[in-house]
Amino acid sequence: MIDSEKSDKDFGYNSISSDNDSDESSDKTDKKSTAGxxxxxxxxxxxxxxxxxxxxxxxxxxxxxxxxxxxxPECQQKLYEELKTCDEFTYEKLVHLKYLNAVINETLRLAPSLTRIQRECVQDYKLGNTGITIPKGASIEIYPYAIHRDPEYWPNPNDFIPDRFLEPTHHPYAFIPFGGGPRLCIGQRFALNEMRMCLAKLINKYQFDLSNKTKLDYFTGSLLMSPKELLVDIKARN
Ligand code: HEM
Structure with a gap:
């Protein structure tokens, strides 16, 4: 979905912690690494x-x-029905379950674990026809959370609608839970596999319902959208 073949230079910026500057923030007495x-x-x-x-x-x-x-619950039921069509939970089979993947994507759209991505501009860069030039040295903050809820790209942006990912038509950069470009999350595939397997096993065995104790509070002061706890009712399925 994301064109990770493009180099940062195509966009006029480099990752803040590029190889060239990674030693600047470390202890001056620390030996610089040599290639490899x-x-x-x-x-x-x-x-x-x-x-x-x-x-x-x-x-x-x-x-x-x-x-x-x-x-x-209607989305949970739909997911459960899809899981029942799968004879065994293997990475190879789960990757093809459209609704499971749609649920995961819709979750990452509404709640991208990393709310902020940072870059540093390495050369003056004109932003299309906007008349804006980002000056060299400027710190760039990209907010997946805000982009993912922009009504220009997402109808009913605050609603949980997994179906929108069944035949996705969105702009590739309107959905960036794993970042983009050469510094795209290195663990993306692993994380998606892990989530598919974990959710398949959980939803196949248990039903989750809101309880009167359900409340989503977050740890603050971090880049992460990290819930403190989630209390829900859990029933074993027959
Ligand atoms: C749902 C799970 C995950 C999400 C939403 C996520 C999201 C992200 C994002 C947004 C970035 C920044 C990308 C950028 O700057 O363009 C990132 C970088 C990174 N992620 Fe993930 N990540 C996830 C799971 C993982 C896992 C499982 C691993 C390792 C096993 C991992 C390792 C890394 C590393 C090492 C970087 C830094 C890459 C670099 O700077 O070159 N992530 N991740």
Whole structure:
């Protein structure tokens, strides 16, 4: 869906933490890595990033999916019916379940785990015919949350309507839960597989309903849309 073949230069910007500047923020005493190697600081940073980027994002997305499905029992039923048509839950089979994928996409549209993507402009860049020039050095903040709810691209933008992803016609950059360009989320495929498997197993066995304790509160002060907890009623299906 996203043209990740395009280079950042096509858009006039580079990722903030590009290879060239990655050493600037690290301890001056830390040895610079040479091509093909990582310093201990870089290894630690990558390890921490994988925990934050790889765990919290997916758990937030799964929490939101259960929340929306509890709010919309008709969508949950439709998903359950689709799952019943699948003889075994394998990655290969789940990837073809259209409604399951639509539910996940619609969840990531309404609640993109990462609300903000950052870039730094590396050269003056004219923004089409808008008359706006982004100056070199400017920090660029891209808000998937706002783009995903723009009524210009999404009719009834605040409503949970998985069907809109069955035959999607949206502009590719109107849906960017995993970012875009060369720094697109490296874990996108893994995360989607993980979510498909987890949801298939959960919805196949259990029914989730809103309870009078259901309330979505978020941890604040982070880039992540990270729910504190989700209390819902759970019934085992027969
Ligand atoms: C639903 C789950 C996930 C969402 C919504 C998500 C979203 C994102 C977004 C928006 C970015 C920034 C992309 C950009 O700057 O253009 C990103 C980067 C990244 N993600 Fe994910 N992510 C998810 C799961 C994962 C998983 C499972 C992993 C690892 C196993 C992962 C690893 C990373 C890493 C390492 C980066 C930095 C890539 C770079 O700067 O080159 N993410 N993710």
């Amino acid at each position: 190697t990582l310093t201990p600081d870089e290894l630690t940073a990558q390890g921490i990033l994988f925990f934050i980027a790889g765990y919290d994002t997916t758990s937030a997305a799964l929490t939101h999916t259960i929340y929306y499905l509890s709010q919309h």
